[in-house]
Amino acid sequence: MIRDKLERLSKSELEKLAREKGLKLDPGTKKEYLVDLLQETIEEERSERELDNNSPMRVKACKFRIIEDEVFQTRVEESFPLPGEYNENRIVLLLQDPSWAFAYWDIRPADVEELKTSRPPGQLFLRIYEMAGTPGARSAKASRTSPGVDPRTVQDFYDIPLNYRDSNRYINLPKTGAYYCIELIAFFRAGEKILARSNIILSPHPNLRTEQDNLFFPSHFDDPQSYPRESEIPQRIISDTDALYL
Amino acid sequence: MTKGYICLVLHAHLPFVRHPQDPHRLEENWYYQAVSESFLPLLRMLRTLREDGIPLKLALSVSPTLCAMMGDELLQDRFEQYLRNQILLGEKEVKRADDAAQRELAAGYLENYRKSLGEYTEHYKGSLIRGLRELKKAGDLEIITTGASYSFMPLFESYPQANRAQIEAAVISHYRYFDDSPRGFWLPECGYYPGLECFLKREGFNYFFTSSNGFLNADVKPPYGVYTPVKTPCGIHAFGLDAAAMRDVTASPGGYLTDFSYRDFQRDIAFERNEAYLGYFVYKPGIRVNTGYKYYAKRTDEGGARLYDPRMAAKKASDHGENFLYKRLLQAERLQPLMNRPPLSVCVFDAGLFGRWWFEGPLWLESVIRRLHGREDLQLITPGEYLKLYPENPVSVPDFSSWGNMGYAQVWLNGSNHWIYRHLHKAIERLTEMVEKYPHESGLKEWVLNQAAREVILSQASDWPFIMQEGFAVPYAEQRVREHLYNFNRIYEDLCRNTVDTEWLTRLEKQNNCFPDLNYRIFKRH
Incomplete structure (x- = not known):
């Protein structure tokens, strides 16, 4: 057929x-x-x-x-065209699972132009902040009042270089049970400029399964056919060293 | 003495699909087939049990979009037409049958469809809502609700007003169709994140459901796992799904529904007869739609085609009902000594599974309910009844989870569908901006804003990203998201320019006519 x-x-x-x-x-x-x-x-x-x-x-x-x-x-x-861009700087972070998040962003055309025309041309980065989590306190309140990008809570960060035309990326989260936030950064000779900062997400921290848990927490996902394959990972991130300069 | 409780939950949902301008729209068949093959047979089975004096003790989630379709006159008329065409085809099938066995099968289907037509037109007067209300009246069927357009809520966590709107619009819709406020909420796709429960509590819900991995990874691991509900700090209860019990039914391979005695869903006469003969069931040349007439049993490992034997399949469905209860009893006996009360096994099934895909599903369900009637060791219980019996439960907050593949958001957020979120989120931001700009509008502007809110809610249906990742009907799913967003953006831009195309909006309202009581202010940022 x-x-x-x-x-x-x-x-x-x-x-x-x-x-x-x-x-x-x-x-x-x-x-x-x-x-x-x-x-x-x-x-x-x-x-x-x-x-x-x-x-x-x-x-x-x-x-x-x-x-x-x-x-x-x-x-x-062509039947129902959607805006190609929204003429603003913004970045949004969505949690896919404990190890992966998806980020999408928009950059104002004027800012892209500034990146392109500066000498030398500016670089665009995603800076991923890993912040202290509050394991064991994932109540509604904890979730909604999660910390901002406060240097005191930042445990680690790394950068991912971007092309001007990029607009989204899957991001590997190095640790579970941590808060993450992303900044979209333009890097010029004179210094960095934060274009947008994302919402904060909390990567779940899967509990270790004990033998008794197998009895009390039956899973939908124990079918070996359901396990992910390498080819499913949408993309690999570039290492921190590579990310320093394009 | 009660050794265990079983809580059976059916969730019935379809996305809102209604195309008044297209009398033969392919995707409307999702609804027609579900009604003809699943909902009418299920209702018939439940009514029979009721007539036999057997309490139903089920929870049934009926989504607001499905209610809107069931209550819509255009779809009611079109469905009747669909059923009449099934009957016409059946009459031809009885005449052309190759042998007596096939003729008997065709006659059986024909009789069922005739019965369905009689019930549909005479008893339900075209509206299945009438049938549901009638069953609910006796008080032992708990009708609950779900997100207004079945959005996958964790992906809107940063836009709490959108999730609140999904919940509030669902409550309003439920009140419209069932005259009361629902107490239970089926989270679309079991999609949960910590904090969501407080929105449900605020709308008066007593309980919701999450997947078992959400329970396993809760902030305080529930001592009895999914076999008791947990009470969240804001006071609403979460029931965890017993995936082991559900797997007994639906696992492939190994679940009851894969038994070789059962009917093969795939082998429909739509793909065996010529197009001229099929008539109504040919969407356009080369595209034939399932007719419901299927004569073969599932293929065995050897692969041979065997004619379906309804008597053998009915016997097997009854045996499987008995086996299901036998396994639950073994499970309860194993768990009870480790617990302070009899374990509760919560099994949630998509109502669309019964009858259509699993033809014998209603018989299996009937067998389970009948066998449990009057039994003491195992008892059927609804979530509401359970909470009356055991109001105090371990306190815990489940974790971000769903019942999709791998337990999180992979199904609704991946390379095939992630493009939609940029636009969906922006639409929420824009609508929120309009609510703030026009908080007290009435008349024309309120009407326009209500349609804007309707388009935003419809665009969020999780069915569209699901279909995109499944790879079939993708152009339709993409078009639906685009269309609702386009409609919303056009309204937004018109309002920014202070103009309104009333003719276009009237057409739009007539087409996307669900949630008639919607108030755009539900998108207010709190």
Whole structure:
């Protein structure tokens, strides 16, 4: 069925679909080859997804399966355009799991221009602050009144260099049970300028499981098929040394 | 003597999908199939139990978006049409059946759909809400609620007004459909972070549910794990999910629903008949939609196709009900000596699992409830009843968690969907800004602002990032997020310019008509 549907698409639709799936194509790629390639990719993706999902997610996915195969519609971004930028400096940090967070940011075009035109050109960094946590006091109050970037609470920090066009990044959190905050920093010859500071997140501190815990805390996640694979990690961070200068 | 309690919770949810301008919209089938294959059979089973004098003692979460669809006249009419088409197809199937066994199966489906149509049009008068209210009246079915558009709340932690709005809008919606305030809250996808419970408490909730890893990593490890609820410092209770018990049912491989006697969900006649024959069930050439007519049992390890045997499957569902209780009793006997009271096993299932994917699911559930009736060693209990019996529980605050893969936010925040949060968060900021700028509006401006709030809430549905990461119906999910954000941004920009396109807004309100009682001020920053 997948093949039938792919064959119904025009070559330009297939190329668009391939691009959306991150496939690299040579200029003269033939339609038949494109169909083969996409079929293989789609089947591989599907089988990976099915293996990755735990029971509640498999059940949920099933609710939306009303046809045998995916509909090969390509995206229609132009129908409802969203702002490309919001003309402000801001950075937001979201916790994905105890080891990873996701940061996205916006920089005012004027600030990007200043970075580009200064001599030598300014550098852009993310500075990740690790701050003292309050293990054992993760009450609502503790969460909402977590500390700011106070030098007295900062235990460690490191920088990640960025390109001007970057707008998001996954960040490996070195320690669980710690608070994290990020600053978006422009680095000029004359010194640093903080463009934006993120919210503060607290990385959960997983408790060690005892034998009795296996009895009292049954897990959804003990299926070996659900464990993450290396390829799932969205990106690697650049080491602190590399981060000093591009 | 009671050795253990079982608390069964069904959560019923679908995102709001309603396209008045498109009479044959593919994605509306999510709703039609769920109603036809799951909700109507479940309601029928519950009514039968009630008629037999068996107390239901279930908690049922019905999401506000699902309530809105159940109560919507356009979708009610369209669903009736869908059911009539299932019946028409069934009549053709009975005629064309290859042999007596297949004919009997087709006739069985046909009879079920005819029964459903009768119940739907005559008993429920087109609204399943009527059926739910009727079941609730007897007092032993606890109907609870969930986030207004089922947003994954931990990813909005920095915007507490958004999470409060999801909760408040859900309470208002519940009141509209069920005439009372809900006491229990099903956190969408079990997504929890410390502090969220206080928003629930403020809205009058007594309890919510979290996943077992949230319990394991609580600030004070609960002494009896998930087998008693915990009381958070702000006074609301959290029930932990018994993943071991739930796995007995849904694990793949190994769960009851994977048994070879059961019907194969995948093998639908939609993919075996020609398109002209299928008619209504062909969305467009090449895209055939499930019809509900499925004649084969699940494939065995050897892979051979076998005709489905409903009698054998019913017997198996009953056996699995018995086995489930046998395992719970063993579990209770093992846990009770280590505890100061009988353990409570909380099992939450997606209502959409029963009937549609797991065709025999309603029979299994009926078997469990019937077998528990009058039994002393194991008792069915609702969360509300349990808290009346045991109002004092260990004090603890669960940790950030969900019931998604790996237990955190990976499903709703990854490379396939992270782009949405930049825009969703900005929309919340802008709406909050408008609430501060226009705190006491009435008339036209209030109407405009209410629609703005509606669009923001709809854009936050966790179903869209879920679908994006699942890889099917992605263009639709992306379009829905974009569309709601676009609508909101257009309203925002119009208000900034002090103009209003009333014609466009009227159309928009007619299309996205859920949460009719919404007040934009719920996005106020406290």
